[in-house]
Amino acid sequence: MNAEIIAVGSELLLGQIVNSNARFISQQLAGIGINVYFHTVVGDNPDRLRSAIEIAEKRSNLIIFTGGLGPTKDDLTKETIARHIGKKLVMDQEALESIELYFKKGNRVMTENNKKQALVLEGSMILPNHHGMAPGMMVENGNCIYMLLPGPPKEMEPMFLQFGTAALSKQVKEDEKIVSRVLRYFGIGEASLETEIDDLIEQQTNPTIAPLAADGECTLRLTAKHQDIMVANSMIDEIEQKINSRVGQFCYGYDNTSLMAELMKVLNEKQLTVSAAESLTGGLFQQEITSFPGTSSVYKGGVVCYTNEVKKEVLKVKEETIEKYGVVSVECAKELAENVASLVSTDIGISFTGVAGPTELEGKPVGTVFIGISIKGKQTVVHELLLGGTREANRTRSVKYGCYYLIELLQESQKA
Numbered sequence: 001m002n003a004e005i006i007a008v009g010s011e012l013l014l015g016q017i018v019n020s021n022a023r024f025i026s027q028q029l030a031g032i033g034i035n036v037y038f039h040t041v042v043g044d045n046p047d048r049l050r051s052a053i054e055i056a057e058k059r060s061n062l063i064i065f066t067g068g069l070g071p072t073k074d075d076l077t078k079e080t081i082a083r084h085i086g087k088k089l090v091m092d093q094e095a096l097e098s099i100e101l102y103f104k105k106g107n108r109v110m111t112e113n114n115k116k117q118a119l120v121l122e123g124s125m126i127l128p129n130h131h132g133m134a135p136g137m138m139v140e141n142g143n144c145i146y147m148l149l150p151g152p153p154k155e156m157e158p159m160f161l162q163f164g165t166a167a168l169s170k171q172v173k174e175d176e177k178i179v180s181r182v183l184r185y186f187g188i189g190e191a192s193l194e195t196e197i198d199d200l201i202e203q204q205t206n207p208t209i210a211p212l213a214a215d216g217e218c219t220l221r222l223t224a225k226h227q228d229i230m231v232a233n234s235m236i237d238e239i240e241q242k243i244n245s246r247v248g249q250f251c252y253g254y255d256n257t258s259l260m261a262e263l264m265k266v267l268n269e270k271q272l273t274v275s276a277a278e279s280l281t282g283g284l285f286q287q288e289i290t291s292f293p294g295t296s297s298v299y300k301g302g303v304v305c306y307t308n309e310v311k312k313e314v315l316k317v318k319e320e321t322i323e324k325y326g327v328v329s330v331e332c333a334k335e336l337a338e339n340v341a342s343l344v345s346t347d348i349g350i351s352f353t354g355v356a357g358p359t360e361l362e363g364k365p366v367g368t369v370f371i372g373i374s375i376k377g378k379q380t381v382v383h384e385l386l387l388g389g390t391r392e393a394n395r396t397r398s399v400k401y402g403c404y405y406l407i408e409l410l411q412e413s414q415k416a
Contacts, residue, residue, distance in 0.1 A: 001171060003029055003036045004060035006052055008068035008077050009151060010043035021066040021149075021156055028160060030210065032169050033178035033225055034062065044074040050084055061144050062168070067151030069134035071113045077148060082121055085141040089119040092126055095135045102133055121148075127163040131155045138167050145171065178225050179232040183240065185218040186259060186404050188250040193218045196246045200239070207239050216397040217259075218250075252407070259403035260288050266410050267298040267348075274406075275344035276302035277315055277336040279327065279353040280369065285399045301344045305336065315339045326362040328354055330370055330382045337372030338380055349374040350406060352398050357391040366391075369398045373406055381409065 005022045012019050019041060026036045038060065042052045049068075056063045068077030082089050096118035103110035117134040120126060127136030127147075132155035138147045147164065149156045172178070185193060190213035194201065197220075201209050207224035222239055226232040244251055253262050267274060276285045283304045289295055303314055308327060311317040317327075317335045325331040333351050341349025354369030355361045367388035374380040383405050387394045 001034045001062050001168075002060050003034050003062040003064060004038040004040060004056045005036060005064045005066070006040045006042060006049075006056060007066050007151075008042055008044065008049060010045075010074075012041045012067075013043050020153055021151070024153070024157055025064055025066070025149075025160060028165055029168070030221060030223060031178070031180045032165060033172055033223065034168060044068065044076060046076050046080045049076065049080045053081065053084055057144050062147070062171075063144060064147045064149065066149045066156055069117065069136075069148060069150050071111075071116050075116070078119060078121065081146060081148065085121075085139075085146070087124075087139065087141070088122040090122045091115070092118050092120045092135060095120070095126070095129075095133075098129075099133045121146075125167060127159050127167070129155055129159055130162075131158050136160075136164065138164075177227065177229040177232050178223065179229060179236055180221060180223045181236050181240070182255045183220045183222065183243065183251055184253045184255075184257060185220070185247065185250040186216070186252055186400060188218060188247060189213075190218050193220075193247060193250075197243050200242060207235050209239065209243075216393070216400055252404070259400050259407070261292070263403045263407050264289070264292055264295070264298065266407055270410060272348055272410070273298055273300050273346040274348040274350060275300055275340045275346040277340035277349065277351040278302065278304050279306055279311070279336075279351075280356040281352040281395050281398050282306060284395055285350070285352065285402060288399060300346050303340055303343070311336065315343065326364075328362050328364045328368055328370065330384065333370035333372035333382045334374075334380050335372075337374040337382075341374050341376070347376045348406070350402055352402060354385075354394070354398065356394045367394050369394065369401070371398065371402050371405060373402075373409060375409065378409075381405075 005025055007019050007022055011017050022039045029036050040052050042049050065077050068075045078089060096115060099114055099118055100110060120137045121139045124137035124139035129135045129150060132150055134150050136149045136159050149160060190211060194211055207222050210221040212219045222236045224232040224235040252259060278285055286302045289299050305311045305315050308322060311327060312319060315336055316339050317332055321331050321335055333353050336351035336353060337349040351372040355364050355366050357366035360366055367386055369385040369387060371383045372380060385401060387397055
């Protein structure tokens with residue numbers, strides 16, 4: 001089954017919002033073995049939408065639409081598809097009652113045009129909307145399957161996960177099991193990763209290898225198909241072993257994990273606590289670590305020491321250290337890590353100081369970063385980076401490197 005995703009909405013073409021729906025749906029379809037070969041974006045215009053549908057039908061047998069199911073006049077996805085495939089739009093009573101209840105609960109008057117959201121393609125399978133009003137739907141016509149989903153991600157994503165994937169899985173060969181695994185890498189660029197395993201990618205058939213880069217990380221999605229799920233898993237194990245015999249030192253986890261999630265696991269396993277002193281990252285490390293439930297067992301607190309005054313007065317960085325070496329230095333990072341651990345009484349102190357951008361600081365170029373790690377009973381380590389990206393990218397990557405280096409140190413101490 002080959003799929004195409006058509007996002008409907010002039011706001012996408014104007015750049016007012018990002019088409020995150022296509023990425024989400026593509027990721028989900030890959031997991032159930034459906035190929036996505038095309039992403040299309042079209043404005044709120046029935047003629048251009050119909051043209052896009054005609055093109056999609058020639059190259060795909062599954063077309064997934066997002067957006068254009070709302071109550072206003074420019075929401076024309078259902079109407080355009082109905083005319084194109086010769087289907088009527090009928091009122092779905094359950095959806096209508098759900099919409100009426102929504103307005104009743106909010107003590108609001110429901111305008112007549114909201115009933116439009118309960119119209120569905122005749123004979124379609126209804127995908128209930130438990131996070132909004134307009135239901136989704138799926139209908140077959142000729143050799144093509146059409147799936148219509150709402151545009152807002154908060155409505156589309158749960159609908160697709162709860163109802164869409166199950167409906168589409170039935171369309172895939174019943175005698176073929178699909179297994180997918182994501183390998184996550186850090187500390188190696190996408191180009192370098194692909195170069196190391198280029199021959200494996202060139203030879204891929206089943207399992208398939210799909211590289212993806214995002215936010216300073218790389219991932220490989222491995223997908224295998226077989227009648228026996230155990231054999232499919234064994235096929236993935238075999239190709240993973242070949243890949244990681246070359247780049248395994250950069251692999252830190254699987255599937256939906258993150259560097260911070262992996263750090264949390266290690267800290268919990270070792271029953272260690274950590275505190276942070278953040279200058280250029282401005283609290284980003286602390287924001288991310290506290291997004292996990294149960295963080296208080298490993299994270300006690302920290303300091304955002306953006307100014308020199310806070311570095312000196314709160315974290316007791318020596319005046320002579322700043323005068324002699326500057327705040328963007330090994331020496332400052334070392335004192336920050338050691339002093340925050342002492343201040344908050346934790347096993348580990350981690351510090352971030354550097355030049356996020358857009359201009360240089362203390363004669364250091366943008367992207368210069370020092371990450372200090374102080375572990376009780378061990379010598380403090382300071383890592384120097386030269387990232388040189390955008391301000392936000394430098395901040396984000398600094399936090400990831402901090403997690404990566406700390407995980408490495410803790411795992412090394414375990415081996416020792």
